[in-house]
Amino acid sequence: GAVLRDAAQRVESDERLGRARAVAPTLVGYFYKLANLSKHWGDSEAEKKYGEQIPAHVLQEDAIAGLAAWMWIRLGQGEKALEVLQRVPRDYIEEFFQNQPKGYVTGWAMQIAGRQAAAQAEWTQALRVVEKRLVTNPNLTPLLRHQGMLLALTGRKEEAEKTWKLFRELAGLPAESGGVADAEFYVALGRTEEAIERLQRPTV
16 A cells, blocks of 8 residues: 555656646756656656657756766666766766766766776776865865775775775764665675675665
């Protein structure tokens, strides 16, 4: 009963968003529709259909571009993600809940598209962007998190682990905690078993 009620509420919410966008399309509407599709539905066909309907001028906004690019990456369509990212002229995507170096996302799109050398180049450039920001904000946890991930992705594993430890301590994360971010980090290090173990730990 609870599962069905939850599903019904999501359908109703989605219908309300659709009606609102038809009357007056807004960035917030597009953002939450993408977020709903990615976090609640798990419907790849619906995601693909919606992604192809988003107007080009909307995709130039960081809030939409970041979510749309990750959607295409998740669907295994790296080239589609790259098309979206090419519309973003900045080296950092930061709007709404999107806060990440563009090169980090672009690197994953390249990787999914089978262009490993290009992915490494993007991640290396993204690391430079993050480290430049760290000069004036050395203890900012979102920057340290991305630095750790990018160091891992570019093969600098020892530095990556030191940075990740600092990120977790400054973020106030208990040593025994885990979660998706930790799992992603250990996948980037190539340590899949540890990534799985981190997912099984309690989250904060």
